[in-house]
Amino acid sequence: MFKPDQRIEFGNAPTTLKSQYLGDDESGVYLAETAGRSSFFHFGMSAPPELNEVRSSLAFSVKEDQFLVSTNASLVPFEDNVWRNLSKTEMIDALMRFVDQIGKLHDKNIWVHGIRKNEIFWNDAEKEIVLVVYPRVRKNLKSGEETVWRDFKILSVLLYEGFQNRDFPGGHDIAAWLQDRDKLIDEGLMYPGMTQFLAGAVSPYGDLAFKDWKAVRLSLEQILKELQDVSGFVVGQHSTIGNYIFRKNNQDSCGFIQLGAICGSVKYKSGFFCVADGIGGIQDGEKASGLTVESACSGFARAWADLGTEGLAQDPTYYARLVAKHVGQTLAMEGEFSPDENRGGTTLSGMIIAKDRAGICHVGDSRIVLIRNGILYALTSDHTLATILEKLGEKTAEEIANDDLAQRTISRFMSTSAEVDFDRVDDFCDKAKNNFPEIRDSGFLKIRKDDVFIFTSDGAHGETDDDGTLTIVMDNLEDPQRIAEALTQNAVAQFGRDNSTAMVVLVL
Amino acid sequence: MALSLIDALNLIRGWNESIDEELNKKHALPSLGTLVFGERKLEIHGPEVYLGRFHPQQGPVDILFTDFEDHEIYKFAAPHVRLILEKKQWYLRSKAPNCWTSINGQELDHTSPRVPISTGDVIKVGCVDFVFHSHLEDLELWLKEKKAIFRSETETSLFLKRDGGVCGPRFVLGNLKEAVIGRAFDPKYAAKLDLAQPDWDLSSLKDFERKFIGFRHISFLRDGPDWTVRVLSHRQKVYVNRRAITDSVLLMAGDEVALGNVAFHFHDPSNFEASTSKRTSELPESIDWAEGSRADIAALATEPTEMSEDDD
Numbered sequence: 026m027f028k029p030d031q032r033i034e035f036g037n038a039p040t041t042l043k044s045q046y047l048g049d050d051e052s053g054v055y056l057a058e059t060a061g062r063s064s065f066f067h068f069g070m071s072a073p074p075e076l077n078e079v080r081s082s083l084a085f086s087v088k089e090d091q092f093l094v095s096t097n098a099s100l101v102p103f104e105d106n107v108w109r110n111l112s113k114t115e116m117i118d119a120l121m122r123f124v125d126q127i128g129k130l131h132d133k134n135i136w137v138h139g140i141r142k143n144e145i146f147w148n149d150a151e152k153e154i155v156l157v158v159y160p161r162v163r164k165n166l167k168s169g170e171e172t173v174w175r176d177f178k179i180l181s182v183l184l185y186e187g188f189q190n191r192d193f194p195g196g197h198d199i200a201a202w203l204q205d206r207d208k209l210i211d212e213g214l215m216y217p218g219m220t221q222f223l224a225g226a227v228s229p230y231g232d233l234a235f236k237d238w239k240a241v242r243l244s245l246e247q248i249l250k251e252l253q254d255v256s257g258f259v260v261g262q263h264s265t266i267g268n269y270i271f272r273k274n275n276q277d278s279c280g281f282i283q284l285g286a287i288c289g290s291v292k293y294k295s296g297f298f299c300v301a302d303g304i305g306g307i308q309d310g311e312k313a314s315g316l317t318v319e320s321a322c323s324g325f326a327r328a329w330a331d332l333g334t335e336g337l338a339q340d341p342t343y344y345a346r347l348v349a350k351h352v353g354q355t356l357a358m359e360g361e362f363s364p365d366e367n368r369g370g371t372t373l374s375g376m377i378i379a380k381d382r383a384g385i386c387h388v389g390d391s392r393i394v395l396i397r398n399g400i401l402y403a404l405t406s407d408h409t410l411a412t413i414l415e416k417l418g419e420k421t422a423e424e425i426a427n428d429d430l431a432q433r434t435i436s437r438f439m440s441t442s443a444e445v446d447f448d449r450v451d452d453f454c455d456k457a458k459n460n461f462p463e464i465r466d467s468g469f470l471k472i473r474k475d476d477v478f479i480f481t482s483d484g485a486h487g488e489t490d491d492d493g494t495l496t497i498v499m500d501n502l503e504d505p506q507r508i509a510e511a512l513t514q515n516a517v518a519q520f521g522r523d524n525s526t527a528m529v530v531l532v533l
Numbered sequence: 534m535a536l537s538l539i540d541a542l543n544l545i546r547g548w549n550e551s552i553d554e555e556l557n558k559k560h561a562l563p564s565l566g567t568l569v570f571g572e573r574k575l576e577i578h579g580p581e582v583y584l585g586r587f588h589p590q591q592g593p594v595d596i597l598f599t600d601f602e603d604h605e606i607y608k609f610a611a612p613h614v615r616l617i618l619e620k621k622q623w624y625l626r627s628k629a630p631n632c633w634t635s636i637n638g639q640e641l642d643h644t645s646p647r648v649p650i651s652t653g654d655v656i657k658v659g660c661v662d663f664v665f666h667s668h669l670e671d672l673e674l675w676l677k678e679k680k681a682i683f684r685s686e687t688e689t690s691l692f693l694k695r696d697g698g699v700c701g702p703r704f705v706l707g708n709l710k711e712a713v714i715g716r717a718f719d720p721k722y723a724a725k726l727d728l729a730q731p732d733w734d735l736s737s738l739k740d741f742e743r744k745f746i747g748f749r750h751i752s753f754l755r756d757g758p759d760w761t762v763r764v765l766s767h768r769q770k771v772y773v774n775r776r777a778i779t780d781s782v783l784l785m786a787g788d789e790v791a792l793g794n795v796a797f798h799f800h801d802p803s804n805f806e807a808s809t810s811k812r813t814s815e816l817p818e819s820i821d822w823a824e825g826s827r828a829d830i831a832a833l834a835t836e837p838t839e840m841s842e843d844d845d
Binding site: 324327336347351355357358360410416417436437441442446447448 | 741
């Protein structure tokens, strides 16, 4: 019989059984501690050696009739609350990887013969479901719709509960509702792809039943496509010379290009958005920023024409930075071949959005910020003397904040005399990389519905602080054009010394 | 997989830059010294080198401090220090007024005499600490390889210099009447302005090198045995022996011609000795913008002893 703190032999690792997790007698699953980490042991049932291959990354190994399921401390018993708080994309992604786990067994003609919620665990670090015990596992069963259904019916439970945020009513009820259009509407089960999936998952036989694990996965992929699609953007933009008596023209420019295509149920939306703040003589600064926006948009369009949205989505930050590099070369050519008209320079802050991914390029002191769920996140860091002084630590934060010259002196810009080095075109700032781990992992930001991106020249953001920007955005949330106008008008109201430009992109 | 940098850029700009792998081959000469900063190394391939930032007004430096953070670059002068190898001893001179230089904590300014340096010395340049490593054991090999490079070319040529020494790539002027050097540009300008692409396309140089090279930067013109260099670029600087030129200059064997911060050695095999033994020209002294300022006068007042020692 099990005794608390009973030590068992397992390879060279001293292991202590802590409590019985599943089962009534000695056979079952025990929570144990191996080398200071939680683990689970399963006694009393032989596991096919092929199971070893399923989760090798989790130190899954077999010894006679015992097998260690996992030494991964981040594995926790499955909790409804945790599951229901995930995003829909995370849920589908986890379900797809779960199907892959089971699919590997099915390919070896191993059938789990039904999975219950208390037999799965949640790995929060990897955001994945892990099957930890196989009490009914069978080899060499005759495969067929019923065996497939038996192993995957848990998915209908998880999908329903995750999407609807309520308990699964039972397969019979779902099967009945699927035949009643009004009931489906009442229950809110009209989510594209979900009704089709539920029909397959609750049908053991017949045309609707899933034939194999690959059909289950395809059905989930369809739901994911629906989720991942950004259906479009609404853009507002406004720019003004301002009312400062020494500003004779507007040297700011901004622009965007949106491209879209629908292939089957996949909507390919992509776009390039940028702001540029010219510097130099009266005409030269305006020309530099205008040329920058034009050549950036046309460069993006050429990349899209060849690579398509899928190609750009592979690395939107890389392509955004290359667009900036191309702009730098264009400015240098204009500077060389029409030197009398092109002696200026400009900032450039731009963003490529491809599918649900965004990448940025940034040179100078224009800014891109993201507003998500009422919080403002900086995506760029100013290239100014103030930033340099801050890093050098030679002045206090207060001294730097009051040093107007340092705030307004830019340390990097796109020049008509020397094209910018690729290495000196920045992407996301460190703060953004800390706030959004996916940027560190994959180099791009995953955008979400209702995200608001704000592109501003220093004439706009220099006349307010983050709280002021946030207030203006939240007061006009549904209308990007009104946000853009409010941001620039705010600068005019402050009698700002600079041209003021804002472009606002709302993700639909 | 995303496209390679050059393929993606060609796609985005809508016209192609070709790749000249020759321009980025390993340096042909051994290193005579190394400055180590963390995991990064700056190799010194010549016995007389300027190091620092490039400022067009001041002239080219041999080793450009690139790939540093903005605040580190801010503290580099153009140029910042000069390293000289003389009689098997390395020396350092600070060239930067008002910018920090020290060796093992001993501060130097632009008026300080040169200081001998050895392997393991910590050289502070601006806010970056470099550890110096001397490779004098390779000096004989360096001299031998340098001669071999020049001997391998029997026609009048331009040799690319990097980090203080000829590094291998060359352009043969030979019997050409004229040769334009620069980098490839959008064919639409060629058509619109009726301009030919350069004869030596330097597009494949590293970004920090090519950024100061004009698309049609200079022209080499032959008149009998004489070669003259003429400035074509309206924006980028040309230096002969580190002095900026604005029109045409007759070249002598061994002259150094720099396009922006990229230097070339003018090699005339008919005058081999002059072509291979000329010393690197010195840059003009940096202007001390603080000289005569109140802060400067105050500093003088507090350090009379040091100044009087220098004056002696």
